[in-house]
Amino acid sequence: MFLNERKVLRVNLSSGKISKESINENLVKRYLGGRGLATKYISMEIDPKVDPLSPENKLIFANGLLTGTSAPTGGRYMVVTKGPLTGTIASSNSGGFFGAELSHAGYMLLIVEGKAKSPVYISIKDDEVKINDVSEMWGMNTHQVTDTILEKFGESNARVACIGPAGEKVSMIACIINDKNRAAGRTGVGAVMGSKNLKAVVVKGTAKIEFQDKEKFMAVVKGKTEIIRKNSVTGEGLPKLGTKVLDSIINQNGLYPTKNFQLGTFNKIDEVNGEALVEKGYLKKNVACYACPIACGRKVTLPNGKTGEGPEYETGWAYGADCGVDDLIAITEANFLCNELGLDTISAGATIACAMELYEKGYIPKEDLQKGPELNFGSSEAVVYYTKAMGMREGFGDKLAEGSFRLASAYRHPELSMSVKKQELPAYDPRGVQGHALEYATSNRGGCHVRGYMIAPEILGIPEKLEPQALEGKAQWVKIFQDLTALIDSSGLCLFTSFALGADDYKDLINTATGYNFTTEEILGIGERIWNLERKFNLDAGISPAEDKLPDRFNEPLPDGPQKGAVVHLDKILPEYYKIRGWSEKGILDENKIRELNL
Amino acid sequence: MIKVRFFTLLKLFLGISEIDLDQDQISVKDLLFLINEKVEKDFLHKLIDESGELLRGTIILVNGKNILHLEKLNTIVKTGDEVNMFPPGGGG
Numbered sequence: 001m002f003l004n005e006r007k008v009l010r011v012n013l014s015s016g017k018i019s020k021e022s023i024n025e026n027l028v029k030r031y032l033g034g035r036g037l038a039t040k041y042i043s044m045e046i047d048p049k050v051d052p053l054s055p056e057n058k059l060i061f062a063n064g065l066l067t068g069t070s071a072p073t074g075g076r077y078m079v080v081t082k083g084p085l086t087g088t089i090a091s092s093n094s095g096g097f098f099g100a101e102l103s104h105a106g107y108m109l110l111i112v113e114g115k116a117k118s119p120v121y122i123s124i125k126d127d128e129v130k131i132n133d134v135s136e137m138w139g140m141n142t143h144q145v146t147d148t149i150l151e152k153f154g155e156s157n158a159r160v161a162c163i164g165p166a167g168e169k170v171s172m173i174a175c176i177i178n179d180k181n182r183a184a185g186r187t188g189v190g191a192v193m194g195s196k197n198l199k200a201v202v203v204k205g206t207a208k209i210e211f212q213d214k215e216k217f218m219a220v221v222k223g224k225t226e227i228i229r230k231n232s233v234t235g236e237g238l239p240k241l242g243t244k245v246l247d248s249i250i251n252q253n254g255l256y257p258t259k260n261f262q263l264g265t266f267n268k269i270d271e272v273n274g275e276a277l278v279e280k281g282y283l284k285k286n287v288a289c290y291a292c293p294i295a296c297g298r299k300v301t302l303p304n305g306k307t308g309e310g311p312e313y314e315t316g317w318a319y320g321a322d323c324g325v326d327d328l329i330a331i332t333e334a335n336f337l338c339n340e341l342g343l344d345t346i347s348a349g350a351t352i353a354c355a356m357e358l359y360e361k362g363y364i365p366k367e368d369l370q371k372g373p374e375l376n377f378g379s380s381e382a383v384v385y386y387t388k389a390m391g392m393r394e395g396f397g398d399k400l401a402e403g404s405f406r407l408a409s410a411y412r413h414p415e416l417s418m419s420v421k422k423q424e425l426p427a428y429d430p431r432g433v434q435g436h437a438l439e440y441a442t443s444n445r446g447g448c449h450v451r452g453y454m455i456a457p458e459i460l461g462i463p464e465k466l467e468p469q470a471l472e473g474k475a476q477w478v479k480i481f482q483d484l485t486a487l488i489d490s491s492g493l494c495l496f497t498s499f500a501l502g503a504d505d506y507k508d509l510i511n512t513a514t515g516y517n518f519t520t521e522e523i524l525g526i527g528e529r530i531w532n533l534e535r536k537f538n539l540d541a542g543i544s545p546a547e548d549k550l551p552d553r554f555n556e557p558l559p560d561g562p563q564k565g566a567v568v569h570l571d572k573i574l575p576e577y578y579k580i581r582g583w584s585e586k587g588i589l590d591e592n593k594i595r596e597l598n599l
Numbered sequence: 600m601i602k603v604r605f606f607t608l609l610k611l612f613l614g615i616s617e618i619d620l621d622q623d624q625i626s627v628k629d630l631l632f633l634i635n636e637k638v639e640k641d642f643l644h645k646l647i648d649e650s651g652e653l654l655r656g657t658i659i660l661v662n663g664k665n666i667l668h669l670e671k672l673n674t675i676v677k678t679g680d681e682v683n684m685f686p687p688g689g690g691g
Contacts, residue, residue, distance in 0.1 A: 232654055232656055232686060238689060241688070245690060252606065253658075274607060456689065459658075460689055461656055462655060495691065496690075496691070562660070
């Protein structure tokens with residue numbers, strides 16, 4: 001099977017209809033696969049104003065162009081839909097092995113439509129696709145349902161993507177879990193799956209992917225893999241410490257958000273950082289996704305015998321410093337719970353942090369907590385208890401399951417939700433990094449760091465070091481990072497390759513795999529097209545450019561650390577960003593831009 | 600005294616988290632070589648390349664400020680200053 005022979009698999013849960021269709025090559029050349037192609041399908045097929053939890057929304061499991069090949073890290077896939085947390089386009093990226101297996105079954109996209117009358121799961125074995133009754137599996141956590149379905153399915157090395165109780169109960173911050181510990185995490189994609197009464201997808205694929213010139217492709221694969229292995233970040237830092245290599249770096253640079261972004265440094269960092277995970281003996285080995293030479297995943301076992309994967313940097317921060325918690329065991333247990341219940345760890349931890357500030361300020365009455373412990377910063381008990389309650393929508397957990405913005409608004413203090421477009425901000429205080437602040441404000445899926453990871457140049461010095469407080473030139477950098485990320489997310493490769501590879505490298509991999517002749521400029525142009533398509537969808541969905549803003553807290557100076565006194569200066573660089581993007585002063589796309597980009 | 604703190608893989612590699620040095624008005628470059636002599640393991644290759652330049656992604660802070668925005672390896676460190684050292688790292 002050649003890459004371009006992979007099909008769209010369409011499953012309508014309302015009618016039970018299953019169909020397959022070819023993909024127009026023109027679409028692939030304009031959007032590649034993954035995030036780009038699926039966003040195009042969403043744009044073509046749903047009304048942007050649709051209720052995300054209605055049967056009219058669609059849920060797309062989207063493989064990248066190179067997913068399932070031996071391109072280094074060629075195992076990523078996206079889940080693309082309209083996100084219930086934000087009302088924006090939602091595209092969550094995940095690793096593991098599910099995407100590659102779906103690719104080997106012959107599919108680039110799995111489009112799920114409608115809503116089943118009662119809970120079901122989809123089984124795929126190459127051409128054979130069925131909708132199956134879930135019966136007693138509804139209610140199981142993600143690990144239980146994965147094991148049960150694999151046993152029923154009976155195919156060796158099949159892969160499962162599923163929701164836990166959080167998705168079934170349509171939590172705004174529910175995620176989709178594949179291979180038990182990988183997550184299409186953000187923006188409530190798990191709630192969309194739950195709203196369709198879809199519990200899981202199990203897939204077995206046996207096709208071998210062919211290439212026009214296999215030798216040429218494999219030579220390029222070998223070359224890029226070598227670059228990744230030799231690079232200090234992807235060849236040493238990430239394999240040995242995982243993403244928690246960042247804890248000390250971000251803390252010592254003074255932008256490690258602590259206690260719901262009230263502080264920029266955490267005085268108990270040594271108890272919970274990446275070094276601690278190793279020194280305390282919890283880290284047992286590192287874990288790799290499909291075709292990945294980096295292996296940044298963490299396999300851990302706690303002293304009480306509990307075992308699982310993680311925590312990642314974001315998770316360790318959200319349940320750690322953001323909640324004022326210095327207990328690595330509690331943090332790791334909360335992480336395990338999120339994987340089992342199917343919750344986005346960033347939004348879950350950050351929502352608890354928001355609740356802690358609301359509670360300590362007296363805005364949440366104690367009786368609202370019902371049987372739960374007090375929501376004080378630093379409480380290990382609270383982070384574990386309320387994660388479980390959130391996942392099961394029990395007691396006060398029912399309110400937490402709505403995410404921090406809806407929670408804080410219900411208690412009349414929305415300003416205490418550290419979110420953009422209602423999605424919780426991740427583990428970097430924007431006052432410490434002006435370019436990254438702009439990424440937060442303008443990311444198409446709300447508060448997000450990965451879509452334009454300005455931390456790389458502003459803090460890490462990759463590909464070059466920018467002064468974090470400088471404003472000049474930052475808007476252009478943000479655009480380039482956003483466009484490049486959109487390209488990588490559509491190629492099926494992992495974002496972490498960008499610590500070692502550049503646009504030219506992605507171009508080489510794409511061209512030799514497909515026989516296309518893209519230039520580097522054209523490749524980045526694809527990323528720009530995808531970014532603008534997402535923006536257009538959001539505007540049509542009613543998301544105003546006025547939402548390109550940051551919480552008021554960030555106009556107050558950082559109170560501590562080496563960047564004490566810093567504030568954000570969004571008003572100074574947002575107009576420049578709009579101009580560089582070719583949008584109007586009000587941040588709107590015009591017809592010329594739409595035509596120019598061939599959206 | 601100049602306090603030098605080691606983080607992430609450097610801390611794990613050396614087995615120490617910090618060292619105090621009775622020095623004043625010393626360049627970061629000279630400080631690196633001085634520490635390399637004092638500690639049991641040769642660690643310079645974790646931070647700088649064969650030509651003596653910082654590896655891309657190496658972070659050295661003096662009182663919280665990255666030396667790439669000061670005088671780079673020629674940045675002068677005084678008594679009472681704190682120096683933080685990180686080999687290249689990344690994530691999300």
